[in-house]
Amino acid sequence: MMVAYVNGAGFHNGTTTARCLQSMFSMHDRKRVRVVGVAGSGDDASPERASIKAGCDVWVDADTMTVTEVARRIEAEGVHIMVDTTGYTMKQKTEILAVARAPIVLSFHGFPGTMGAHFVHYLAADRLTTPPEHQSFYTEMSAILPETYLINDHKQSRREVLGEGRTPVPSRKELGFSTDDVILASFNQLYKIDPEVFEVWMRVLKEVPAAKIWMLRFSHAAEVYLKASAKKHGVDGDRIVFSNKFPKETELLAKGHADLFLDTPLFNAHTTGGDVLWAGVPILTLPGDNFASRVASGLVTSTESLPRLTIARNLEDYGDVAVRLCKNTKRRTAMAESLRSERERAPIFDTRKLTGNVEVAMRLMWDVHAAGEKPMHCIVRS
Numbered sequence: 001m002m003v004a005y006v007n008g009a010g011f012h013n014g015t016t017t018a019r020c021l022q023s024m025f026s027m028h029d030r031k032r033v034r035v036v037g038v039a040g041s042g043d044d045a046s047p048e049r050a051s052i053k054a055g056c057d058v059w060v061d062a063d064t065m066t067v068t069e070v071a072r073r074i075e076a077e078g079v080h081i082m083v084d085t086t087g088y089t090m091k092q093k094t095e096i097l098a099v100a101r102a103p104i105v106l107s108f109h110g111f112p113g114t115m116g117a118h119f120v121h122y123l124a125a126d127r128l129t130t131p132p133e134h135q136s137f138y139t140e141m142s143a144i145l146p147e148t149y150l151i152n153d154h155k156q157s158r159r160e161v162l163g164e165g166r167t168p169v170p171s172r173k174e175l176g177f178s179t180d181d182v183i184l185a186s187f188n189q190l191y192k193i194d195p196e197v198f199e200v201w202m203r204v205l206k207e208v209p210a211a212k213i214w215m216l217r218f219s220h221a222a223e224v225y226l227k228a229s230a231k232k233h234g235v236d237g238d239r240i241v242f243s244n245k246f247p248k249e250t251e252l253l254a255k256g257h258a259d260l261f262l263d264t265p266l267f268n269a270h271t272t273g274g275d276v277l278w279a280g281v282p283i284l285t286l287p288g289d290n291f292a293s294r295v296a297s298g299l300v301t302s303t304e305s306l307p308r309l310t311i312a313r314n315l316e317d318y319g320d321v322a323v324r325l326c327k328n329t330k331r332r333t334a335m336a337e338s339l340r341s342e343r344e345r346a347p348i349f350d351t352r353k354l355t356g357n358v359e360v361a362m363r364l365m366w367d368v369h370a371a372g373e374k375p376m377h378c379i380v381r382s
Contacts, residue, residue, distance in 0.1 A: 001366060002034050004079040004102070005056075007110070008086040008093035010041030010063060013048040016271040017085050017110050022048045023156045025055030027355040032363070036077050038062050038070065040086070040093045062093075071100035080104065081362050084120065087111020104365050104375070107140060108358070109151065112270065112292040114138040121375040122365055124149045124358065128287065128297040137290075141375040143361040146382035147302040147347040150270060150295060151354045154278040155344070161252050161279055162343070169253045175214075176241050177257070182211040182326045185258035185281065187272050190215070190222045192264040197286075198226075200319040201262060202233035208326040214258060217242040252279040259332055260284055260325055265318070268296040277303060278349060280340040282332070284322055286312040302348035305338030347382075 005025065011018040025035045037056035042063045043049065053059050058077055062070045074082060074096075082102035086092050087110040097105050098119045107115050108124040115123075116139050123130070123140035126149045130142050160167055177183055184204065186193070205211050217223060227237030246254050256279040263269050263285035269276070273283055273296045283306070285296035300306050312318035325332050343349055357380050364378040 001032060001081065001362065002036060002077055002079045003028070003081045003083060003362065004036035004038055004074050004077065005083045005085055006038040006040070006074075006093060006096055008040040008091035009089075010039040010044065010091075011037070011049045011052045012041060012044040013046035014044070015090065018046070018048040018052060019157075020150070020152045020271060020274075021085070021109065022051040022153050023055070023351050024151055024153075024355050025052055027055075027352045029356070029359060030057075033359060034058070036060065036074070036079060038074065038096075040070075040096075041091055062096075067093075067095045067099055070096050074100045074102060080366060081106055083108050084115075085110040087113075087115060103369050106143065106362070106365070109149070112295060113290065114140060122361075122378070124361065125291070126298040126302075128301055129291055129294045131294075134289075135377070141377050143365065144377070144379045145354070145357045145361060146380050147354060147357065148295075148298040150274065150299065151351060151358075152271065152274040152278070152349065153351060154274065155349045155351055158252060158275075158278060160249065161256060165249065167249045167253060170250060170257075172257050175243060175254060175257060177212065177214075180210055182208060182260075183214050183258045184211055184260050184262050184322070184326070185214040185255065185276065186262045186264065187214075187216050187255065187276065188264045188267070188269050190218050190226070192267040193226075194264070194266045196315060197262075197265055197318075198229065199233065200315055200322075202230060202235050203319050204322045204326065205230075205235045205239055206233075207323050211239070211326050213240045213262070215240060215242050217244050251275075255279045256281060259336075260322065262322065263296045265293055265315070267292045268294065269299075270295045273299045274348065277339060278343060280336050280343075282306055282310055282325075282335040282339065284310050284312065284318065284325070286315065286318045299348060302346070303339060304342045304346050306335060310335075 034057045036058040038060045081104045106122045258281045261276045261283045265286040287294040287297045
C-alpha cells in the first residue's frame, strides 16, 4: 500500500507535527506500507525533517512545484492513501488534496477538527475525541484508533527526563517556587483560557492557600491582565507565576516540577498534554463539545495509571477535583510516580504501537474502497 504524507510546512521543526512524527514514518511495516513524503516548504536543515525524510521510501520536494505538478507526481507514485498532516494550519496545502486523484484522503494529526471538505474522506481520531454521538458534526468518516490518535516521539527523542542526559534539573527555587507550594501548571497558549475556567482556578487558589498557578510568558500584556484579573477575584496576582519559555534541553525537566496540570476546556492541551504526561505530571481535563476540546481525554485514557477522576464531568466537578488533589499530597504523588514508572510501556508513548494502529485503520479504509463501497466509519480494536 502506497501512503503519501503531505505537509505544507515541509515537516519543519517549528511545527509540532514534525516533532511528533519524526520516527513514525520509519516505523511503518515495510511488508505492508511504502511511504511517500511530500514536503510543501523548503529544507530547514532540522534533525526532525531529516529523520522524516530518511523514513520515507520516496521524497517529493514540492515547494517549487505547482499544485497540478504535485498532484500528478502523487498519482504517478500510485498512491492509495493520501494523508494530510496540515489541514487549515500553517502553510496549508489543501488544494493538493482536492486536485490529486488519490482513492482515499485521510486527515491526520495536523488539524484538530473536521475539514468540511467532500474530498477528505476520513479523520483519524479516538473514541474520546470523536464519540459516536458527535459523528453528525463531521463531514469525514471517523477512523477510530484504540489509543490516542495523537502520536508523539517522546520515547525516542525526549529521553532527558529518564536521566539519560547531562543537563542539570532546575530546582523549584530557581523556578520561583518554595518546597511547600502546590504547583498547578497551565502551559497552554494563553488564548485558550476563558473567563469561566479562570474563575474556577481562582476558586481553587482561595480554597488551597499553598497553591500557585504556573504559566508561560507568551505575552507581557497578557501577564499583566491575568494578574489584574486575579486581584478582581480576591486573589493575590503574585500567586500566578510566569516563566519564560524553556530551551528544549531543560523544558520537560523544569515542567516536571508541576504537581498537577490544569487543562483548558475551551481548547485542550494537545502536544503540550503529551509533554507534561511524559514529564510525569497528571492532567486534569474537562472534555467539551468539539474535537479540539476533547483531545486531552484521549491522552489521559491512553496512560495506564491516571484514574478517570482526572476527566471532569463539568466545571464544578473540575474545580472540586482540583481542590481534592491539591489537598491530598499522597494521592498526587502516587499518580506522578505511576506516570513516571510507566513511561517506557504506556500506550500513549509507544510510537511503534500507535503507528501500527494507524496502519490497521488504513487497511480497513482500503478494504472498504476495494469492495466498491463508500467510505464508512472504521474502528480499530486494541
